[in-house]
Amino acid sequence: MTTAVHSRIPGAIIGVTAGLREGAAWGLGALLLVALPMLFRSDSSLAILSISGIAVVFALSYNILLGQTGMLSFGHAVFYGLGGFGTIHAMNLIADARLPIPLPVMPLIGGCIGLLSGALLGALASKRGGIVFAMVTFGLGEMVSAAAPILNRFFGGEQGVTTDRTALPHMLGLGFGPQLQIYYLIAAWCLLSAGAIRFIAGTAFGQIARAARENPERIEFIGYGMRRVRFTAFCLASFFAGIAGALTAINFEIMTVANLGAQQSTMVVLATYIGGLDFFVGPIIGAVLVSVMQVSLSDVTGGWQLYLGLLFVLGVMYAPGGIAGLLLTSQPGERLRDRMAPRRLVLLAPLLAIAAGGVLAIEMAYQLGLRSQDGTVRRLAGIPIDCASPFPWLVAATLVVGGGAILRRAASRAHPGSTR
Amino acid sequence: MLQLLTFSVLNSVLYGMLLFLLASGLTLIFSMMGVLNIAHASFYMLGAYLGFEITRLLGFWPALVIAPLLVGVLGALVERFGLRRLHARGHVAELLFTFGLAFIIAELVQLFWGRMPVDYRTPLELGSTAFTLFGTSYPTFRVFILVVAALVFCVLLMLLTRTRIGLIVRAALAHPKMVGMLGHDVPTIFMLVFGLGSGLAGLAGVLAGPLFVTQPSMAETYGPILFVIIVVGGLGSLSGALIASLLVGFIQTFAVSMNVSLADALAAIGVAAPAGMFDEIWAVTIAQIAPVLPYGLMVVLLIFRPTGLFGRRA
Numbered sequence: 001m002t003t004a005v006h007s008r009i010p011g012a013i014i015g016v017t018a019g020l021r022e023g024a025a026w027g028l029g030a031l032l033l034v035a036l037p038m039l040f041r042s043d044s045s046l047a048i049l050s051i052s053g054i055a056v057v058f059a060l061s062y063n064i065l066l067g068q069t070g071m072l073s074f075g076h077a078v079f080y081g082l083g084g085f086g087t088i089h090a091m092n093l094i095a096d097a098r099l100p101i102p103l104p105v106m107p108l109i110g111g112c113i114g115l116l117s118g119a120l121l122g123a124l125a126s127k128r129g130g131i132v133f134a135m136v137t138f139g140l141g142e143m144v145s146a147a148a149p150i151l152n153r154f155f156g157g158e159q160g161v162t163t164d165r166t167a168l169p170h171m172l173g174l175g176f177g178p179q180l181q182i183y184y185l186i187a188a189w190c191l192l193s194a195g196a197i198r199f200i201a202g203t204a205f206g207q208i209a210r211a212a213r214e215n216p217e218r219i220e221f222i223g224y225g226m227r228r229v230r231f232t233a234f235c236l237a238s239f240f241a242g243i244a245g246a247l248t249a250i251n252f253e254i255m256t257v258a259n260l261g262a263q264q265s266t267m268v269v270l271a272t273y274i275g276g277l278d279f280f281v282g283p284i285i286g287a288v289l290v291s292v293m294q295v296s297l298s299d300v301t302g303g304w305q306l307y308l309g310l311l312f313v314l315g316v317m318y319a320p321g322g323i324a325g326l327l328l329t330s331q332p333g334e335r336l337r338d339r340m341a342p343r344r345l346v347l348l349a350p351l352l353a354i355a356a357g358g359v360l361a362i363e364m365a366y367q368l369g370l371r372s373q374d375g376t377v378r379r380l381a382g383i384p385i386d387c388a389s390p391f392p393w394l395v396a397a398t399l400v401v402g403g404g405a406i407l408r409r410a411a412s413r414a415h416p417g418s419t420r
Numbered sequence: 421m422l423q424l425l426t427f428s429v430l431n432s433v434l435y436g437m438l439l440f441l442l443a444s445g446l447t448l449i450f451s452m453m454g455v456l457n458i459a460h461a462s463f464y465m466l467g468a469y470l471g472f473e474i475t476r477l478l479g480f481w482p483a484l485v486i487a488p489l490l491v492g493v494l495g496a497l498v499e500r501f502g503l504r505r506l507h508a509r510g511h512v513a514e515l516l517f518t519f520g521l522a523f524i525i526a527e528l529v530q531l532f533w534g535r536m537p538v539d540y541r542t543p544l545e546l547g548s549t550a551f552t553l554f555g556t557s558y559p560t561f562r563v564f565i566l567v568v569a570a571l572v573f574c575v576l577l578m579l580l581t582r583t584r585i586g587l588i589v590r591a592a593l594a595h596p597k598m599v600g601m602l603g604h605d606v607p608t609i610f611m612l613v614f615g616l617g618s619g620l621a622g623l624a625g626v627l628a629g630p631l632f633v634t635q636p637s638m639a640e641t642y643g644p645i646l647f648v649i650i651v652v653g654g655l656g657s658l659s660g661a662l663i664a665s666l667l668v669g670f671i672q673t674f675a676v677s678m679n680v681s682l683a684d685a686l687a688a689i690g691v692a693a694p695a696g697m698f699d700e701i702w703a704v705t706i707a708q709i710a711p712v713l714p715y716g717l718m719v720v721l722l723i724f725r726p727t728g729l730f731g732r733r734a
Contacts, residue, residue: 070512072512124719124722127722127726128722128726130511131456131515132651134456135647136651136718136722138643138644139647139651139718140715141644143716143718143719146711146715150704150708151701262640266519266523269516269519273516303531305523306524306527306531308523309520309524309527312516312520316506316517317502317506317517320509362531365531365532366531369531369533369534
């Protein structure tokens with residue numbers, strides 16, 4: 001339907017309206033960044049907002065590789081971590097030597113360190129594309145995090161390296177002690193980075209990178225060197241990862257070796273993918289979701305990473321567009337509007353049953369496993385459940401198996417003849 | 421010196437063969453399906469934990485058979501119900517799927533067995549001393565591992581090159597469509613190969629569990645090293661994987677026994693080590709950087725021979 005309507009409108013007008021819509025989205029985003037701390041005033045929510053802002057920059061930087069250029073990197077945290085460590089050392093140096101460099105420009109230093117290290121390692125990693133690239137980034141990431149504990153003076157060993165952000169020269173009367181000021185600093189850099197990354201996507205390089213994702217062979221035939229495309233994307237992504245690392249250094253005033261390890265690299269892959277690779281807002285959604293999960297869910301259940309992993313694998317299998325893909329796609333049948341058609345809404349019931357049964361089983365397993373010293377009774381949604389008795393396990397199994405059976409029947413009715 | 425050398429060589433070969441048990445399955449799967457199974461090291465970890473659990477219940481010998489079988493079946497199921505559906509969507513989806521699987525397995529292992537290492541010990545039957553050389557004894561268990569690994573290698577080689585099954589598998593590897601047209605069930609062959617590869621990883625886990633530490637981070641430790649081996653050996657090359665496994669085995673084992681640092685080397689030629697933020701680099705001994713060395717090998721290879729030792733041109 002929409003294409004039919006569009007075809008009657010001259011192209012220029014579509015361009016103008018699309019531009020207006022995009023401008024409105026950016027204005028709304030900026031307004032939201034300004035207004036959020038006024039809506040959520042508590043210290044803990046301010047902390048979550050700050051972490052989310054940093055995570056957004058990090059995920060957007062990662063999507064330059066994965067979403068835009070189709071490069072699957074498993075060592076992206078290296079540049080985040082190095083940018084952060086570099087920033088901390090730069091801050092300590094500035095404070096000691098009383099240099100007239102204020103705090104708000106520090107992320108630029110972090111970005112440059114990210115860029116430098118990205119250029120160095122990227123020269124190696126970008127030699128090969130595809131699966132080898134993924135393996136090499138895995139190896140390089142592991143190399144850096146294995147080497148980091150040896151270099152104690154730079155990486156600070158077990159304790160990490162600390163700094164005092166208030167020791168830097170003040171700017172415009174701002175001391176950057178209170179978290180609120182730090183939040184606005186992060187928000188400003190978040191907006192700036194997002195704008196820059198969006199701008200890059202629209203440049204000639206951005207177009208080539210997107211084309212390279214779709215068909216690298218053809219790009220080579222047109223006359224662009226794939227290695228150069230990969231290298232440029234790698235450097236750009238490392239630059240913005242360095243900015244995110246610098247913001248982390250400023251926010252927590254400490255960096256540890258864990259910041260550049262496999263765990264951090266994994267998180268950015270999960271966040272970006274769950275959010276959605278194909279849309280600019282995808283990584284933003286994913287980063288915020290994972291940050292909020294990380295902070296709020298980790299108090300409720302020890303299994304939050306398991307849920308994250310399950311969410312990720314289910315996403316890979318059934319929703320390759322991620323959350324943004326579900327919300328924004330224009331493919332008929334894939335749209336949320338179509339997916340939520342009344343006759344399909346019935347499917348929500350078995351889905352919810354499977355989810356409830358799964359959560360019940362996982363939580364009970366955690367109670368018996370890692371939390372066994374607290375006894376076998378676990379409160380879920382206010383109901384005390386004795387995990388050692390067979391009844392709740394029976395309930396969980398019934399929910400999962402029953403829901404699955406109903407879903408299978410519904411699916412086979414929707415696509416008769418298919419074996420799925 | 422001779423004593424150190426002999427035992428280091430023995431241990432290098434042992435470690436290298438264990439790595440090869442892992443790498444062979446990974447390469448086999450890769451060359452067949454073009455899938456890099458990131459969860460391969462997780463199957464190895466599962467093998468170790470299942471080996472521990474079954475040893476506790478039934479003893480070591482049943483564990484040696486049952487645990488790899490269980491892991492193999494799990495691998496086949498993963499191929500059948502996960503990877504096969506994603507195959508049409510390309511390699512990134514497959515990679516991400518196995519990546520997520522590795523994440524989930526790591527969490528599940530912690531859920532069932534806790535975050536601390538489990539007490540998986542050398543089985544009593546193999547706790548004796550195999551032989552004594554230069555006054556140092558060598559445990560039977562290590563010899564046993566060496567024998568099993570060598571045996572697996574020979575059987576695998578025979579299976580692939582001398583039997584009809586191997587013929588079909590190799591043909592399916594090179595020309596899957598043609599083999600399918602000839603009436604062979606190629607998807608099932610793929611599933612079985614995936615199961616076999618996973619089972620080999622599980623076997624390596626049962627064997628290596630008592631030798632190293634059985635803990636939730638063991639997949640994380642060996643996963644990247646496996647990728648190094650595959651990249652160094654050349655993608656999809658079985659002989660390359662063997663050479664690279666032994667190479668990494670030798671490098672890591674020998675590095676641990678070397679207490680020489682760059683500063684020593686510089687002092688030997690009469691140069692003082694320069695000072696600065698990274699001046700610790702000069703004092704670091706080769707033993708300390710042993711964990712970094714395989715990655716260094718990968719970097720060197722990427723610079724001089726990006727296709728790997730036995731790799732064909734990309």
